Amino acid sequence: MEKSLIEEWFELYEQDITSFLIYYTGSMEIEDLVQETFLRAWSKINKYKESSHPKTWLISIARNMVIDRYRRNRVWSKIRHTLLQEQNFSISTEQHIILNQENSHLYNAISQLPSKYKEVIILKGILEMSSKEVSHVMKSNENNINVIYHRSLKKIKTLLEKEGYEYGGL
Amino acid sequence: MEDYKELQNRLKNLPKYSLENEQKEKLLYTLRAKQNIVKKPVLLKPIFTIVAICSILLLLLLTHEDYYKFSAQQGTVFTLPDRDQEVLGVEGRIGILVFNEQFVAEDKRRVSKMMLYFWGDEHALVDKKFRVEAENIKREKIVLTEGVLSSGLYSEDAHTLARFVPFPSEGEWQLSFYVEDVLFEAFTVNVFPPFPKTENYALVDSPKEIPIGEAYEVYLQSTLGEKEIIEVKLLDNKGRVVETTVFKQDSSVIDGGGGGIIYYYKGNLTWKDHGMWKLLIDGEQTGIFEN
Numbered sequence: 001m002e003k004s005l006i007e008e009w010f011e012l013y014e015q016d017i018t019s020f021l022i023y024y025t026g027s028m029e030i031e032d033l034v035q036e037t038f039l040r041a042w043s044k045i046n047k048y049k050e051s052s053h054p055k056t057w058l059i060s061i062a063r064n065m066v067i068d069r070y071r072r073n074r075v076w077s078k079i080r081h082t083l084l085q086e087q088n089f090s091i092s093t094e095q096h097i098i099l100n101q102e103n104s105h106l107y108n109a110i111s112q113l114p115s116k117y118k119e120v121i122i123l124k125g126i127l128e129m130s131s132k133e134v135s136h137v138m139k140s141n142e143n144n145i146n147v148i149y150h151r152s153l154k155k156i157k158t159l160l161e162k163e164g165y166e167y168g169g170l
Numbered sequence: 171m172e173d174y175k176e177l178q179n180r181l182k183n184l185p186k187y188s189l190e191n192e193q194k195e196k197l198l199y200t201l202r203a204k205q206n207i208v209k210k211p212v213l214l215k216p217i218f219t220i221v222a223i224c225s226i227l228l229l230l231l232l233t234h235e236d237y238y239k240f241s242a243q244q245g246t247v248f249t250l251p252d253r254d255q256e257v258l259g260v261e262g263r264i265g266i267l268v269f270n271e272q273f274v275a276e277d278k279r280r281v282s283k284m285m286l287y288f289w290g291d292e293h294a295l296v297d298k299k300f301r302v303e304a305e306n307i308k309r310e311k312i313v314l315t316e317g318v319l320s321s322g323l324y325s326e327d328a329h330t331l332a333r334f335v336p337f338p339s340e341g342e343w344q345l346s347f348y349v350e351d352v353l354f355e356a357f358t359v360n361v362f363p364p365f366p367k368t369e370n371y372a373l374v375d376s377p378k379e380i381p382i383g384e385a386y387e388v389y390l391q392s393t394l395g396e397k398e399i400i401e402v403k404l405l406d407n408k409g410r411v412v413e414t415t416v417f418k419q420d421s422s423v424i425d426g427g428g429g430g431i432i433y434y435y436k437g438n439l440t441w442k443d444h445g446m447w448k449l450l451i452d453g454e455q456t457g458i459f460e461n
Contacts, residue, residue, distance in 0.1 A: 006201060015188040022187045031189060035197050039204055106180055125181035153174045 006042045013055045016127055017062050023122045025066060026111070037062040056133045059123070063137060109159040117152040124149050240307075240344040242356035247271045250287070252325045262289050263355045264347055265326075273337055274376050276364040281314075281334035288319060288328040294349070295328035296321045301348040302334070306341055319349070337361045368454030370394050374434070377447070377461035385438040390417060390451060395433035400452040404439055407446035407458070413439060417451075 017037055021030040040061050041048075048057055110121055116138075123134045124145065131142040131149070138145065189197065248261040257265030258272075267285040274280060286302075288295050301316040314335050319328040337343060340363040346356040365373045374389040390402070397419070404413040417437030425432050441447070441461050449456045 007198065010194075010198060010201065014194065015186055018189055019187045028187075031193050031197070034189060035200060038197070038201055042201070042204075103180075103184060106184070121181065125178060126184050126186075128182055150174070153177055157174070157177060 005045070006038055009041070009054050009058065010038055013058050016055055017058055020059050020122060020127060021062055021066070023110075023126060024063065024119070033062065033065065036065055040065060052136060053133060056129070056136050059127075059129075060137045063119075105160060105163060106156070109156045109163075112159055113152055113155055117148055117155060120145055120148045121152045121156070125152070240342070240358050242344050242346070242358050245345070245357035245359050250324070250326075257287065258359065259287075260355055260357050264288055264357070270379060272362060272376070272379065273343075273359055274362045274365060275337045275340040278336050279374075281336055284332050284334060286330050286332050287322075287326040288347075288349075288354070289326055290328075290354070292321070292327040295319050298328075298349050299351075300330065300354075301351070302332070303346045303348065304337065304343045305346070306339065306343045310338070312338065314345070340364070363459065366449055366456040366459045368449075368451050368456050370454060371400075371435075371451040373449070373456075377441070377459050380439075380441060380461060382441055382443060382461070385440045388417075388437055388439045389420070390435040390437075392433050392435065393430060395419065395422060395431060397452065400435055401450075402437055402439070402452075403450040404441075405448040405450060405455075409448070411450075412442075415439060 014034065018030060018034055021033050021037075022028060025033070037058060041058055044061070048054075110118055113121065119138060120134060123129045123137060124131065129137075131145045134140075134145045134149075135142045188194075243260065245258050245260065247256050247258055248265070249256050250265065255267065256271060257267050259265040265287040267287070269280045272280075288300075296319055298319050299316070300319050302314040303311060304314050305311045312335055315332040317330055317332065319330050321328060323329050340361050342358055342360055344356055344358045347354045362376045362378050365376060367373065371390050371392045371394075374391055375386075380386045380388070390400075399419070400417050402415050402417050403411050404415075406412050415437050417435040420434045420436040422431050422433045424430075444461055446458050446460055448458055
């Protein structure tokens with residue numbers, strides 16, 4: 001039962017987890033993290049509450065896992081902002097190939113957001129999760145998520161305009 | 171808000187990533203494997219525990235008899251006080267005159283005519299009923315012989331000429347000597363394994379009694395007497411022939427047990443070391459034996 005459930009979830013939500021981890025860590029080398037996410041999910045399957053959506057639950061696991069890893073490395077407190085704001089979202093050559101120029105600008109703008117803003121943009125903006133789902137992942141409330149989300153959008157727009165990108169000129 | 175909608179659309183249209191198919195398959199495989207590894211102990215742990223407990227109980231049950239310890243002392247070889255003759259027993263109490271002071275399982279020859287000597291109160295021994303019982307560590311018990319004691323021949327206080335029932339198996343046995351159903355003395359002996367034998371031939375000596383590293387004159391007995399000479403091969407524990415020799419018919423006797431004529435063959439064999447061996451006698455193989 002558990003085995004088939006996890007495998008089913010893997011087929012359904014692998015893309016969401018992979019995308020989240022790539023955007024969240026800024027690295028394309030996330031295969032191990034994806035695997036770890038599903039293994040952790042399997043080991044904690046008894047704690048899974050059916051009232052929550054499996055995708056939300058899995059993303060929470062992935063997010064906590066990444067945070068735990070940085071904490072374990074004891075560099076989290078020092079480089080937290082730098083890591084999430086700059087290094088993690090610096091665009092690699094590989095990603096440049098995938099992203100067109102427009103997206104590169106957008107991506108760079110996201111990378112300059114404060115970490116919490118960035119998380120909300122990834123979850124709600126890119127992965128299209130509802131405010132309620134994002135609030136579950138981030139252990140916050142929906143209103144707060146909505147506020148952060150709009151502030152993030154505003155910030156991104158400002159950053160894009162600063163770079164001379166004619167935002168409305170698509 | 172229009173601008174934001176546009177921005178939101180662009181965010182939604184940012185690429186979604188997925189692992190390569192190969193990566194997915196590998197990951198699924200790992201997931202399944204890990205799940206199986208984790209699951210097994212959960213399912214098997216109680217089974218292993220039960221099996222382990224049962225095994226220990228069974229082992230204890232089966233080996234329970236092996237923990238049986240004899241109360242008697244081990245028999246020793248000593249020389250009779252008034253003649254140059256060695257006996258096995260407890261000096262000053264009981265002595266058995268047996269070939270090489272050694273019993274061999276299933277052997278009738280050595281136990282067919284045995285002199286038993288008793289030392290003690292002559293009046294309490296002579297003309298009294300006696301019984302010799304043997305018990306091994308598995309608590310198998312047999313009566314080796316019984317009868318009436320005669321007066322001493324030399325310095326001993328009583329004696330008897332007895333025929334023992336052959337020991338059914340090798341190992342440690344306790345011999346208990348009863349006089350008028352009262353335990354007179356007891357001691358333990360180590361009985362050697364049966365003589366190596368084939369369908370028609372048997373060694374007359376126990377391999378454990380044959381010295382190492384020298385050509386030893388070995389006797390074989392057989393009920394077949396047609397052949398003057400027979401080929402004998404010594405094989406090691408891997409079945410390799412280490413010695414081939416010829417045994418010649420030496421003599422024959424009439425079996426006192428009514429088994430017809432017994433023919434004896436004589437030859438030399440050399441055991442270079444202790445170990446496990448087999449003999450191939452006139453094309454017939456013995457079981458594996460230890461020297």
